[in-house]
Amino acid sequence: MSSGISIRHDIVPQLEQLLGPEAVFVSDLQRYSIDGVLPTAVARPGSAEQIPALLKIANEQNWTVVSFGGGTRQQVGQTIERIDIVLSTERLDKIENYDPGDLTIAVQSGARVDSVSTACAQHRQLLALEAPAGATIGGALAANESGPLRAGFGAPRDFCIGVNFVTGDGVKGRGGGRVVKNVAGYDLMKLMIGSFGTLGVIVSANFKLFPLAQQTATFITEFDSVAQAIQVRDWLLRSPLAPISAELINPTASEYLTNRAPRDPDSWAPEAPSQQKKRWMLALRFAGSDRLLARCRKELAFASPRDLTEAEQMAFWRAVAGFEATAIERHRNGMIFHVSAPLAESQNVIEAAQGAATDYNFVASTIARVTVGTLVIAFLPLAVDPPGATQFASAASHFRSRLSRGASAVVMRCPLEAKPQFDLWGSTPSDIALMRKIKRAFDPNNILNRGRFLVE
Ligand SMILES: Cc1cc2nc3c(=O)[nH]c(=O)nc-3n(C[C@H](O)[C@H](O)[C@H](O)COP(=O)(O)OP(=O)(O)OC[C@H]3O[C@@H](n4cnc5c(N)ncnc54)[C@H](O)[C@@H]3O)c2cc1C
Numbered sequence: 001m002s003s004g005i006s007i008r009h010d011i012v013p014q015l016e017q018l019l020g021p022e023a024v025f026v027s028d029l030q031r032y033s034i035d036g037v038l039p040t041a042v043a044r045p046g047s048a049e050q051i052p053a054l055l056k057i058a059n060e061q062n063w064t065v066v067s068f069g070g071g072t073r074q075q076v077g078q079t080i081e082r083i084d085i086v087l088s089t090e091r092l093d094k095i096e097n098y099d100p101g102d103l104t105i106a107v108q109s110g111a112r113v114d115s116v117s118t119a120c121a122q123h124r125q126l127l128a129l130e131a132p133a134g135a136t137i138g139g140a141l142a143a144n145e146s147g148p149l150r151a152g153f154g155a156p157r158d159f160c161i162g163v164n165f166v167t168g169d170g171v172k173g174r175g176g177g178r179v180v181k182n183v184a185g186y187d188l189m190k191l192m193i194g195s196f197g198t199l200g201v202i203v204s205a206n207f208k209l210f211p212l213a214q215q216t217a218t219f220i221t222e223f224d225s226v227a228q229a230i231q232v233r234d235w236l237l238r239s240p241l242a243p244i245s246a247e248l249i250n251p252t253a254s255e256y257l258t259n260r261a262p263r264d265p266d267s268w269a270p271e272a273p274s275q276q277k278k279r280w281m282l283a284l285r286f287a288g289s290d291r292l293l294a295r296c297r298k299e300l301a302f303a304s305p306r307d308l309t310e311a312e313q314m315a316f317w318r319a320v321a322g323f324e325a326t327a328i329e330r331h332r333n334g335m336i337f338h339v340s341a342p343l344a345e346s347q348n349v350i351e352a353a354q355g356a357a358t359d360y361n362f363v364a365s366t367i368a369r370v371t372v373g374t375l376v377i378a379f380l381p382l383a384v385d386p387p388g389a390t391q392f393a394s395a396a397s398h399f400r401s402r403l404s405r406g407a408s409a410v411v412m413r414c415p416l417e418a419k420p421q422f423d424l425w426g427s428t429p430s431d432i433a434l435m436r437k438i439k440r441a442f443d444p445n446n447i448l449n450r451g452r453f454l455v456e
Pocket of ligand 1: 066067068069070071072073074089109110130131132134135136137138139140141142143144145146147148196197198200201202203321322323324325326449
């Protein structure tokens with residue numbers, strides 16, 4: 001095998017020969033830089049058929065490749081030391097097949113989540129994939145993230161019914177299928193979803209859609225303590241009510257959802273406290289007929305919630321989905337955790353985050369999806385002195401040490417200089433040996449996203 005350095009000069013001509021000059025570019029590389037590392041070239045295949053050929057040659061030549069969708073989540077993991085090729089899926093943006101009668105859709109991986117959602121909404125159907133503007137189908141699947149709708153519709157693994165992909169060594173693969181009942185190859189599909197582009201390039205995917213609800217209602221109850229809010233959550237879990245979103249929001253996060261005044265993101269000064277004291281908020285969203293919503297209203301009357309108007313609902317849920325972006329916009333040096341924990345541990349996780357954040361001079365801003373056990377927690381440095389790189393590592397380690405073995409806390413974002421100080425993914429999973437074997441089988445020369453993950 002050739003050494004990466006001597007071959008790199010050949011990348012562009014070889015790519016041009018393979019894909020055509022219109023599919024390769026070396027200008028505007030800044031747009032594709034990841035943690036400040038620029039790629040040598042950007043390849044934009046115009047057809048799915050070009051991807052196996054591209055990966056085969058990259059594999060032979062030891063060119064490192066990063067799949068790139070909208071680029072909204074490229075900061076995840078350790079800094080990649082070298083990027084030979086960014087494989088941008090932007091030209092693979094077609095809806096391949098949409099069968100509204102069957103509630104299924106097949107789309108190429110570079111299609112934008114928002115445009116596919118719009119196409120489905122025209123038929124009063126819902127693609128339950130949530131993602132910020134610009135995010136693509138492939139990126140959303142690779143990151144397997146979910147937002148407030150997870151309570152009602154599950155995570156991408158639950159409603160994606162098939163993926164087509166190409167492994168690191170250029171072999172085409174398929175998991176699942178086009179129909180909802182298909183179960184063959186289900187595990188391969190699950191493997192690709194959430195693998196952050198380390199095992200292969202997702203080329204296209206099929207989804208199960210949901211009918212769009214006639215209407216929704218959102219009820220917000222405020223509490224003085226997390227314990228009181230968790231009591232109502234526990235009641236909800238025992239009740240027949242089935243919210244499509246159920247978010248427990250701590251007082252600092254509720255400040256972010258309501259006080260959107262601009263702020264210098266590099267400032268270390270504490271934010272000016274709002275005039276009104278913020279409290280813990282439990283926000284529940286239900287979807288369905290007038291009758292169903294009336295029943296929810298009646299059952300929840302004991303908690304005296306506020307019933308949001310339609311316009312308030314839209315603004316509120318947009319703010320909840322955009323919480324992470326808002327936190328980082330306002331504090332460029334924030335650290336974002338995605339936590340997954342058993343439901344019985346919700347209160348402990350929230351309190352552990354508050355404790356660890358306070359001990360290391362951060363403030364924890366938390367949104368907890370309390371019927372599914374996932375939490376987005378921002379550690380915001382509010383000290384007048386900027387925190388040192390090791391302070392992020394110490395705060396994370398302290399936080400993780402207070403969680404049970406069944407919980408995980410992944411750092412999705414933190415300042416660049418803090419990244420080498422600690423394991424962003426959390427403790428080494430017990431099945432690491434199996435993960436390494438899978439990685440070797442799918443990407444034998446480790447060309448995909450090299451350096452980002454602990455499985456290498
Ligand atoms: C409610 C909600 C709010 C969110 N808010 C934020 C936020 O504020 N900030 C933020 O950074 N993220 C946020 N995310 C997460 C992020 O935007 C998603 O993960 C996004 O869908 C990624 O899509 P992308 O096209 O931008 O992927 P990219 O950022 O381009 O890539 C993400 C990962 O997927 C891999 N990848 C991309 N395309 C493919 C492919 N075709 N095949 C294989 N691997 C691929 C990449 O290599 C990379 O590892 C949010 C997600 C949700 C659900």
